[in-house]
Amino acid sequence: MLKALEISLIITAIHVSMWDSMIFGKIRLYLQRLPHWTHKPLFECLICMGGCYTVLIYPILYGFDLNLITTMLMVIGINTIIVALISKMYE
DSSP, X not given: OHHHHHHHHHXXXXXXXXXXXXXXXXXXXXXXXXXXXXXXXXXXXXXXXXXXXXXXXXXHHHOSOTHHHHHHHHHHXXXXXXXXXXXXXXX
């Protein structure tokens, strides 16, 4: 569970840092040139980013093992909760 929370927070930091006027906001402008179907998993949707980025981050931090799939599902779940909390903040 701790691994999933760690990865989820890393992904959230990447997502938030790509908002307008944030440190990686300019990178998002370049990523927007990619085909539209790549936008959600790369930078637009925190929930979608959970699957894509977990596959990239997990092996770097913990090595490759069969817990990757379970961790990915947990990251997606945690990110869903984070999105709900962020949405509530901006209502």
